[in-house]
Amino acid sequence: MNPVVQMMLLFVGAALVNNILLTRFIALCSFFGISDNMHTSIGMSLAVIFVMVMASSATWLIYYFLLLPLGVGEFLYIPAFILVIAALVQFVEMYLRKYSPALYRAMGIYLPLITTNCAVLAAATEAVKPGFFTMNMPYAFGFGEAIIYTLGVAVGYGFALISFTALRERLELAQVPAVLKGHPMSFITAGLLSLGYIGLASLFGL
Amino acid sequence: MKEWLRVFGNGLSFENPLTVLMIGLCSTLAVSTKFEGSLFMGIAVIFVLVLSNVLISAVRKFTPDEVRIPIFIVIIASFVTIVDLSMKAFVPAVYSFLGVWIPLIVVNCIVLGRAEAFAYTNTVWLSVADGIGMGLGYTIIIAGLGAFRELFGSGQLQFLGATLVKFPAWYAPPNILLLFPGAFILFGLIIAGSHAMNRKLAARKQVAA
Numbered sequence: 420m421n422p423v424v425q426m427m428l429l430f431v432g433a434a435l436v437n438n439i440l441l442t443r444f445i446a447l448c449s450f451f452g453i454s455d456n457m458h459t460s461i462g463m464s465l466a467v468i469f470v471m472v473m474a475s476s477a478t479w480l481i482y483y484f485l486l487l488p489l490g491v492g493e494f495l496y497i498p499a500f501i502l503v504i505a506a507l508v509q510f511v512e513m514y515l516r517k518y519s520p521a522l523y524r525a526m527g528i529y530l531p532l533i534t535t536n537c538a539v540l541a542a543a544t545e546a547v548k549p550g551f552f553t554m555n556m557p558y559a560f561g562f563g564e565a566i567i568y569t570l571g572v573a574v575g576y577g578f579a580l581i582s583f584t585a586l587r588e589r590l591e592l593a594q595v596p597a598v599l600k601g602h603p604m605s606f607i608t609a610g611l612l613s614l615g616y617i618g619l620a621s622l623f624g625l
Numbered sequence: 626m627k628e629w630l631r632v633f634g635n636g637l638s639f640e641n642p643l644t645v646l647m648i649g650l651c652s653t654l655a656v657s658t659k660f661e662g663s664l665f666m667g668i669a670v671i672f673v674l675v676l677s678n679v680l681i682s683a684v685r686k687f688t689p690d691e692v693r694i695p696i697f698i699v700i701i702a703s704f705v706t707i708v709d710l711s712m713k714a715f716v717p718a719v720y721s722f723l724g725v726w727i728p729l730i731v732v733n734c735i736v737l738g739r740a741e742a743f744a745y746t747n748t749v750w751l752s753v754a755d756g757i758g759m760g761l762g763y764t765i766i767i768a769g770l771g772a773f774r775e776l777f778g779s780g781q782l783q784f785l786g787a788t789l790v791k792f793p794a795w796y797a798p799p800n801i802l803l804l805f806p807g808a809f810i811l812f813g814l815i816i817a818g819s820h821a822m823n824r825k826l827a828a829r830k831q832v833a834a
Binding site for chain 2: 441443444445447448451452494497498501502536537540541544598599602603604605606607609613614616
């Protein structure tokens with residue numbers, strides 16, 4: 420297959436078909452926690468795209484050039500990755516505060532939250548161990564593929580979060596039975612939204 | 626002992642991590658397509674939660690406030706690695722079904738949340754109660770959801786290779802239960818139900834008091 424087409428497929432597959440929020444249920448805490456305000460969710464999406472790509476590139480390099488040569492990749496990757504992510508988030512926060520105050524104001528408060536955002540750890544883990552996503556792909560991602568894959572995951576996260584926020588803002592005004600008010604209704608809405616993503620999967624013939 | 630039981634019971638009802646605190650949802654919805662997988666997920670979470678609660682509570686007096694989160698994460702990550710490797714060795718079929726969800730226990734909001742909100746400020750003995758209660762509250766919901774989805778979504782219930790229940794052939798399983806929307810919608814209904822139940826329990830308590 421043409422490598423460019425392959426990269427495109429990887430991106431679309433990661434962003435839409437295997438959308439990290441709606442079809443794989445990763446990072447749902449942030450999905451339901453912050454999706455009641457459009458401003459917040461745009462900030463969070465940008466912060467996730469930024470941090471996720473940086474974190475995955477860092478962990479990919481660490482996995483292949485530090486952990487594997489030392490022979491500890493199999494059982495040290497969890498602590499190593501989470502420490503790298505936590506340190507990276509701190510570092511990015513300090514850097515932004517010093518050199519780009521405008522960007523810091525836009526996504527400053529979301530940065531610490533990202534440390535415990537499962538999506539970042541999931542993307543970093545899957546960039547080195549692509550368990551589910553093997554369509555026409557070599558089993559181990561190269562550095563370029565890992566970055567494209569992570570970018571796809573992050574864009575998919577932002578896309579799903581923003582569209583769900585838009586739905587929830589409308590839902591505030593809707594007439595909902597008293598029993599279902601609040602969180603139950605949000606879940607049902609998310610269920611209907613994720614029905615749409617199943618349609619995408621068949622569209623791409625996966 | 627009374628205090629112990631109160632903390633333990635809170636995890637099951639009024640502070641149930643899934644239906645009330647709404648944390649740790651990701652794994653619940655994702656792995657509950659199979660009863661067996663969700664039961665083992667629950668056991669893994671109980672194990673990590675209890676042991677990390679105990680250790681964090683034991684070292685809470687020497688933990689500097691500023692670096693507590695990295696310390697918690699390292700403690701949790703070590704227990705998760707134990708679970709990760711033992712499951713790979715002893716129940717490989719379940720391990721491959723759970724996949725990325727085992728490493729993700731590290732960032733499971735339940736574990737870190739309880740470390741921060743409970744274990745860091747309470748005694749070891751109470752932290753055990755909190756760990757078991759929260760873990761059981763999680764396991765009951767996830768295993769129940771898994772059993773329901775597997776039974777009605779695929780028409781049979783399997784456990785470690787043996788078929789426990791099988792519906793007759795005329796039963797056409799609605800596929801949607803096994804797919805993602807089914808999880809969301811079913812879980813929405815479960816929350817609605819448990820909120821209603823908690824409201825009733827609280828009302829009865831007020832009447833009694």
